[in-house]
Every structure is written in C-alpha cells, then in structure tokens.
Amino acid sequence: MRVRQTPAAARLPRKFTLSASLILAMAAAAAPAMAEERALIIARDMDINSLDPQRAWCDTCQIYNTSVYEQLFTLDADNQLKPLLALSYEGNADQSEFTFKLNPDAKFSDGSPVEAKDVVWTYQRLKNIKGSASFVGETVASMEAPDAHTVVFKLVSSNSEFPALTSGQMSGILNSDVLIAQGAIADETAAEADAAEGWLMTNSAGSGPFVLGAYEPNAELRLVRNDAYWGTAPAVPEVIFRQVKDAVSQAQMLQSGSVDLAMQIDPDTLKTLEGSDVVIYNKPSFNFVYLTLSPGAKDNAVPLTPEVREAISLAVDRPSLIEFTLGGQGQPIAAPIPLGFPGGDGHTMPEFNPEKAKELLAAAGHPDGFTIKAVYPDLNVYGVDFNLAMQKIQQDLSKIGIKAELQPVPFPNWREQANGVGIPMSMVFFAPDFFGTSQYVDVFGLIEGSVWSNRATGSGEKVVNPNMAAVRDAALAAATPEEATAKWFEAGELMIADHVILPLVSPDIILAHAPDVKGVRYSACCNLPLAEISIGE
Structure with missing residues (x-):
C-alpha cells in the first residue's frame, strides 16, 4: 500500500522562509518517493479465441491463463516443477495415481479459499467441456477429495507426465462457486449446456496475481493487479496488451515510448533496433x-x-x-x-x-x-x-x-x-x-x-x-x-x-523492451510470466 506523502513545505513553521533553489532541491529529492506506479504496456498480435480458461487455446491465452488463473504446479526458470497451488504431490509405484496437497493459504480473488472441491470441479469441467485442452481431463479416471486440502487423481493408465500436465496453462483452477452461479457446468452435459463463457469474457474467477480488467477484441486486453492476491504481489499495477499486428509497428511504438515491450519482433526488424537503448531478449524457443x-x-x-x-x-x-x-x-x-x-x-x-x-x-x-x-x-x-x-x-x-x-x-x-x-x-x-x-x-x-x-x-x-x-x-x-x-x-x-x-x-x-523494464523471460508453461516483470528500480 502506498502512503500519501505530505508536502515538505506544509510541515514547516509558518514564518520559516526557504529560498527558491532550496525548495526545488527538496522537491527533486521527494520526487522518487512520490512517483506513481504505471502500467506495463505490451504490443502483441493477439490471437485470442476465448477468455474462458478451459476454452482458450492460443499463445496470448497462455499468458492470460497463467496470470489470472493458477495451476497446481508451475515451472521455474530451469523448467523444473515448482509448487504453486499445491505444496507437494506423491505418485504410486506405477504412476497411475497421484495425491496432491494444496496450500491452505491459497485464495481466489474474491477472498474465498482454494479448496479440493474446486480442483475436482475444474478438472471435471475441463474434461467435459470438450475443448482443445480436454485431453488433460481425459487422462483422469476419477478424483477424490478426502479433505479440503487433498486431491487424489486416479488415472486411466500410467502417466509419468501427469504432474507436468498440472503446470500447463489449460490446468488453471477455477472458483467453482462463482462459476456455477454464472451458469458453468462440469458434468457430461457441459459441452452443450455450459453457459459461462460469455461471463468469462468480461470477468475472471481465479487465484492468480492479476484479474481481468477489460477486453476489447482486436484492440486491447487489460489485466489489473489482484489486490487480494495470496502470494507475492506483482510489481506493476496493470498490464495492457495492445493489438499491433506487424513487427515494424511494434518496434516503432517501442522506440517512441508508447509501449514498454514488443513481443513479436522478427529478425529483419531486430536490425532496426541496433544502436538504440532497447533491450533485446533473444533465446532459443520450444516452438x-x-x-x-x-x-x-x-x-x-x-x-x-x-x-x-x-x-x-x-x-x-x-x-x-x-x-x-x-x-x-x-x-x-x-x-x-x-x-x-x-x-x-x-x-x-x-x-x-x-x-x-x-x-x-x-x-x-x-x-x-x-x-x-x-x-x-x-x-x-x-x-x-x-x-x-x-x-x-x-x-x-x-x-x-x-x-x-x-x-x-x-x-x-x-x-x-x-x-x-x-x-x-x-x-x-x-x-x-x-x-x-x-x-x-x-x-x-x-x-x-x-x-x-x-x-x-x-x-x-x-x-x-x-x-x-x-x-x-x-x-x-x-x-x-x-x-x-x-x-x-x-x-x-x-x-x-x-x-x-x-x-x-x-x-x-525475440522480445524487445524498454531499458527500465526488468524480469522479462520466456517460459514453457507461461510464455511470459507477467508477475515477475517490474518497471524502474
């Protein structure tokens, strides 16, 4: 929480007089403490087909689904599994059954706890919605929730990669109570009867560091910091994706200062940024x-x-x-x-x-x-x-x-x-x-x-x-x-x-960003981990 600063002159005795130069010096010294947070603005050719996390299937969706929703596990910078909503998991000998222990501190953006019932309901809907990501749910034969913080997955067959599957963008856990109230359905009729997608295009119901602010198709996607986030709060108060189709336009906007990060710079356009103060992140991809x-x-x-x-x-x-x-x-x-x-x-x-x-x-x-x-x-x-x-x-x-x-x-x-x-x-x-x-x-x-x-x-x-x-x-x-x-x-x-x-x-x-933007990296699970990015010192 930011504390409003009291102007220095207001704390001086009434009859105390300052020189103009001293006033300016004091104002300059106070400026950093009074600096306003600002949004991170990203230029991207957005390929969004949905903001329903179990129907969304695109590169931009990968960023959205791992920023607004959270998975049981995530990946660290070395692509190793890292606890997120779950603290740990344990598999049986033939890797056909996995037990996950949830973090009791985890909360949805409305303040309600993330519980085992939400995990079970989410995976049931994921399977029955019959979307592109339903293959994840189809690997599960049954689920049990012996208590509020334990989920047992019994799989159709042995699957040593199931823990990794839980880190995928399609495996984000939804607030079941909120979604059910908005017409979401998890049973076998979900593919035809579920009615929550429209609501999810303007609202979100996750536990992630951001919530959906607004979405205008083919124009702009806004994510706002989740003030009730149970983990480490993201450094930026808002992330704005601007629809910019071509690399040349993205680079020009970056150089003009109208965006902070350009996500789709091609090799030819990269050459035009040489000699500028733009920072280039260039790494081998998994694509x-x-x-x-x-x-x-x-x-x-x-x-x-x-x-x-x-x-x-x-x-x-x-x-x-x-x-x-x-x-x-x-x-x-x-x-x-x-x-x-x-x-x-x-x-x-x-x-x-x-x-x-x-x-x-x-x-x-x-x-x-x-x-x-x-x-x-x-x-x-x-x-x-x-x-x-x-x-x-x-x-x-x-x-x-x-x-x-x-x-x-x-x-x-x-x-x-x-x-x-x-x-x-x-x-x-x-x-x-x-x-x-x-x-x-x-x-x-x-x-x-x-x-x-x-x-x-x-x-x-x-x-x-x-x-x-x-x-x-x-x-x-x-x-x-x-x-x-x-x-x-x-x-x-x-x-x-x-x-x-x-x-x-x-x-x-190839990601290009302003010099004051820190923490940019590419991830196999999340594409661009927004919560790790900061602006300024």
Missing part, C-alpha cells in the same frame, strides 16, 4: 515450424511412398532456409520434439543431399520428378513468413525435378482441408502446451486415431506407425526420468524415419 507430407491425400499426383518422402526431406536445405527466413535466428531441429524436452536432443540432423534424393526418386519410378500440391496457412509465425519459406522449399525441390504448386489459404480453410481429404504437402507450426514429450508423440507419432495419423491418411489408406503406442506407453510408465527420456528418444527416431512430419526450424524467441 517449431515443420513441413508435412500426407500419403493418403486426395490430390496426390503420385504415391508418396517412404522413399519419395525421404527424397523430399533430403532435398530441403534447412540451414539455408533458416538463414533465408530468420536471418539465422533459429535452431535446426531433427525430431518433432523440442530441443531441451525429454528425448528431443541428440538426434542426427536431417541430411541435405539432392543427389541421393534424385536416386531415391528414380528408384521409386520418378526419374523426371512430379508435381505436388502445397496448401499451407497464409501466416507469419514466430518470425517465419510461410510464403517466403515455401518459396525457398519450392526452389529446393525444383532441383530434383519436383514442382511444388504453392497455394496459401486462410488458416480455417487449411484446417478444414487438412482434417478432411488431406493435403499432399503443407507447412504448419507447433508450440508446447506443457513441459512434456507425450503431447508430441500423441500429435505427430502416427498412432491410430491421432491428429496426424488422420491427416496423413486423408481419403486414402490408414497411415499408422504400429510401434509408436507401445513406446509412448513405456515412457509414461517408466520408473525414472532417465528411462522415460530414453523411450522418448526412441519415439523421436521413429517419427524421423516416417518422414511424414519434417521439422524445419525452431525459431528463437
């Missing part, structure tokens, strides 16, 4: 951009056999692509598992070998090449302009006789075609939902019924890796992290060998 090949797509001109898919991979000059699209501000990546995640490191980087690619094509019956349709989202993601990147790949493939017909489309159109008849070749992106590798195997591992098994199948025969499910299950049941990592590495090797998902680059995170 990646990848090329896809769908053997079962309806529009395939020739069969995309394993040999043909390998030839396409060999023809792509990844280092040149990284330089061309990102000015070198990115890391090559071999498997569709982020570098730094369990099983993501140590894979042999994909070879660039056009001559070998030609030999494979000739052996497959295509010595003169063929034409392939490449439909992709018309996006610029993490500094990668998909149009430029696909043009570079088009040039690479032309050298082995493959003609790529490029067709950029709006993202919803891409999604509809990818999930329907399939797309022969495409480019997409992926960012982690939590610090764990199972999500990558579930999405990219070609397990029957998975996202990319279905998309690779398209309208043709099923595309399935028959070994992947067993490897994943062994990793999730592993007794030690080392055993799990070895299995995740094996899964990565299997995905590389399939040549359906061809990782291209893991772009660096």
